[in-house]
Structures are given as C-alpha cells and as structure tokens.
C-alpha cells in the first residue's frame with residue numbers, strides 16, 4: 001500500500017511540521033507564519049511572511065541589536081566621523097572592525113579614525129549616578145586628541161535604561177566646540193527587535209544632521225551615489241574601479257570607504273543607486289523627497305547582476321557614449337569571469353546551499369551561487385521586513401506595531417532652494433511605462449523557486465534541523481553559526497565578514513567568490529571532522545512548559 005501522507009507532502013512542509021513539533025503550542029503557531037514553503041504566482045505573489053517581530057525569549061537567535069545596526073553597520077565604515085560609544089566597554093570593542101569594513105584614505109595625512117575604538121567605558125558608579133558627565137569628559141578628551149570635524153555619539157542599552165540623554169550632551173558639546181558637528185544616536189540595543197531599528201535611527205540622523213551641509217558637487221558628467229554598500233572585504237574598492245572605468249563619477253558611498261564631506265555633499269549627485277535596501281532605503285526615499293534625486297535598486301553581487309546594474313545606470317543617463325563605454329567594460333570583464341565560472345561550475349553544478357544572512361545578502365548571494373550551478377534550497381533573513389521577502393509593493397500593507405513605532409518616521413518636504421528633480425514626473429512615468437523600475441525592489445521570495453523553504457529569524461535549533469534534514473553541501477551564515485556547521489562536517493562561508501577574504505562584489509569579486517566556493521565544496525576536509533556529539537552522548541531534554 002502506498003503511504004499517502006508521504007506521497008502528498010512537499011519536503012518543505014514535512015520539515016516544517018517536524019521542526020515546529022518541539023515548540024510550545026503558542027510559539028509553534030507564530031513560527032508557522034515565519035517558516036514558509038515558497039510559491040510564486042503569476043504576478044510575483046508569494047505567501048505572506050511574518051517578519052520584523054520580536055524573537056521569543058530563550059531562542060538562540062542569529063540576530064544582532066539596534067546599536068550594531070546603527071554604529072556598526074551604517075556609520076562604522078566612515079573614516080573621519082569620530083565615533084564614541086556611550087556604554088560599557090564590550091559594546092564598543094565588539095563593534096570594532098569585526099565586520100571587516102575597509103577604508104582607504106587618499107593620502108597618508110588624511111584622517112582615519114577606524115583603527116580606533118572610543119568608548120566611555122561605563123562602570124557601576126555611572127549606572128547608579130548617571131553617565132552624562134563621563135560622556136562630556138570623553139568628548140573633551142577626544143577633541144583634544146583628534147580635533148575631529150564631526151563626532152557621533154552612540155547610545156547603548158544601559159544608557160537608555162538609566163536615562164542619559166546623548167542628544168542633550170551633544171548640544172552642550174556643540175556649544176562648547178562650535179566648529180565641530182556633534183550628533184547623538186538613540187540606538188540603544190533594545191530600541192527595536194533587531195539591527196534593523198538601528199539602520200533607521202542612523203538614516204534619520206545622517207539625513208537631518210549631515211546630508212546637505214556642503215553644496216559642492218564632485219566633477220563629472222554622471223555623478224552617482226551608492227547607498228547600502230559597506231566595503232566588506234574591499235567590495236567598494238572593486239566597485240569604485242569598475243564605475244570609474246565606465247565613465248561614471250562615484251560621488252558618495254553610504255558608507256563603505258567614505259568621508260564626512262562626501263556625506264555632506266551627497267545631495268548634489270544625479271542619482272542614488274541602492275544596493276542593500278534593507279539598511280538604507282529610508283535615506284534614498286528622504287533624499288528624493290527633499291532634493292529630487294531619483295533612486296533605484298542595484299545589485300553588484302554576481303557578475304551578471306553587476307553587468308545588469310551597470311547597464312541600468314548607463315540607461316538612466318541616456319548617453320550613447322556612456323552606454324557604449326559601459327558595454328566595453330562589461331565585455332572586457334566578463335572574459336575572465338566566464339573562463340573561471342565555466343571551470344568552477346563543472347565541479348559545483350547541482351550542489352545545494354542554505355543561506356541565512358542579515359537583510360539582503362541571503363537574496364543577493366543566491367544569484368552568484370546560481371552562476372556556478374549551486375542551488376539554494378532554504379534561505380532566510382535575520383531581520384528583514386516583509387518587503388525584503390515579498391517585494392516593496394507590499395509596504396503599504398505592513399502592519400506597524402509598537403516596536404516599529406519606536407523609531408521616528410521623519411516628515412520630509414522639498415528643500416526650499418535646493419529641491420531639483422533630476423527627471424520630471426512625466427519623464428519618470430514615461431520610463432516606468434517602458435519597464436524602467438524606480439524606487440522598487442522585487443524581494444527574495446519571487447526570485448526563489450517554488451517549494452524552497454523560507455525562514456525568517458531562523459535560530460540555531462532550526463539550523464541544526466535543516467542540516468539534518470536537507471544534508472546541504474554548503475551553509476552560508478555568520479560567525480555564531482560557523483562552528484556548529486563545521487562540526488556537522490559541512491563547509492561554511494561567512495557572508496557577513498567573508499572570514500578572511502574579499503572582495504566578493506563586482507567582476508573580480510565574483511571570481512574570488514567562485515574560487516572560494518569551489519575550494520570549500522570540493523575539499524574533503526570537513527568530512528573528517530568528528531563533532532563532540534559524535535564522540536560522547538548527547539543530553540536530550542524536553543520543555544517543561546505547559547500551555
């Protein structure tokens with residue numbers, strides 16, 4: 001007799017049932033809305049996912065905190081804004097370059113604060129009696145040592161809990177040092193459910209206190225900003241090279257290899273291209289409203305995606321010479337890419353991967369893996385919102401809850417003197433009708449095959465279950481996952497810091513990535529690993545929880 005139940009079940013559904021089984025009923029019900037078997041409709045409709053909500057206490061989440069999203073992610077890669085962490089020393093120390101965001105000052109005399117980490121090193125005394133004085137003293141000390149032009153102050157959890165006001169201290173400090181732009185970020189770790197809240201806090205402050213301070217455009221006919229590119233492992237260096245070759249001027253990168261002046265004058269560029277929409281779509285949107293700069297989504301992970309993005313930028317400017325030059329660059333770069341790709345693909349074709357990364361890479365890296373024949377069978381974001389999964393078009397239908405209401409939504413109006421729409425509404429509408437997409441992104445799920453598994457805020461228990469169930473050839477995630485995966489005998493690539501490698505963006509980056517994945521997939525090293533649980537018995541327990 002046929003086992004009907006078995007015959008009917010899609011593997012993803014079966015996995016989901018199995019994994020939810022261990023949770024208490026209430027949590028299982030919630031997780032059931034965060035673990036989905038993908039299904040894409042004709043117009044990109046996908047199942048609705050529950051995202052950007054609190055992780056259940058006790059779960060070993062892969063997420064980080066709002067402070068990490070603000071200080072570590074968005075502001076961290078600028079080299080000449082002096083950044084002071086107001087809090088215990090650990091917060092500053094662990095946000096100090098572990099993400100491998102690089103920078104390259106133009107001359108040896110140029111300011112670079114990135115090799116330093118500055119913290120107020122809060123102690124019990126300040127937790128009891130307040131830390132504002134210590135913060136002011138830290139600013140005095142930093143000014144005397146470094147003479148910076150701009151200082152950012154970042155609040156951590158305890159600072160918020162005891163009620164220190166980083167903004168008030170910033171104002172006092174500015175009165176004392178009128179030549180220095182001093183601004184605070186309310187990015188206490190608990191401010192939101194993940195890093196994502198910190199991105200938004202950072203975007204708001206950079207927009208109100210930095211962008212627009214310097215009306216000085218860079219030279220060049222086609223001036224482009226890249227938003228959401230953080231120069232991990234040198235990604236921005238590779239993009240700078242290619243963009244220059246095409247004949248474009250890179251005005252400002254937010255924030256890989258960037259400077260304060262580039263932020264201040266970013267509003268003078270002709271176009272905003274958005275790489276990681278999750279972390280910075282707010283700034284793109286606000287700059288369009290205030291200054292009239294249009295934006296669209298690009299992706300420089302993968303050689304084909306890079307070529308597509310460059311073509312889109314060239315098409316935007318409608319300049320024959322630029323278009324021809326861009327095509328030439330793509331043609332020249334793709335020669336080596338295709339050579340390596342073919343060689344690597346022959347060895348990697350048909351392998352499978354699981355991808356769990358922040359808020360855009362779990363999507364972007366599926367494309368580059370596909371280029372060498374590696375299929376992503378399950379993927380998820382740590383902290384993305386529904387639009388990152390389902391497409392920007394669902395944004396108006398996203399419910400705002402108490403946690404997201406925590407973050408200020410700025411009301412932005414056109415700048416009285418500097419609002420200058422780079423293209424008129426009619427022109428924009430005309431181009432959109434012809435298929436050119438502005439202010440949009442498609443989301444991860446519409447680009448994943450049916451029956452693949454999508455998990456929001458995947459945790460360590462679920463990752464272990466996934467490995468056991470799917471036996472993937474490769475897992476891509478972060479440092480907290482790395483050693484568990486390797487102990488299971490599976491190669492693991494960190495897609496946050498790239499471990500020790502990079503760049504992975506652009507054409508040369510794609511070649512680096514193909515080669516790295518080839519080495520990981522086709523070396524037997526991890527199969528020889530004996531995990532501790534293979535050597536000694538594992539303790540098993542069940543929740544003593546009853547509804």
Ligand code: CFM
Nearest residue numbers: 276278279357358359360361496
């Ligand atoms: Fe954007 Fe990022 Fe990402 Fe992100 Fe990040 Fe990162 Fe990331 Mo780690 S900004 S959302 S908060 S692409 S640090 S460079 S790798 S989780 S997927």
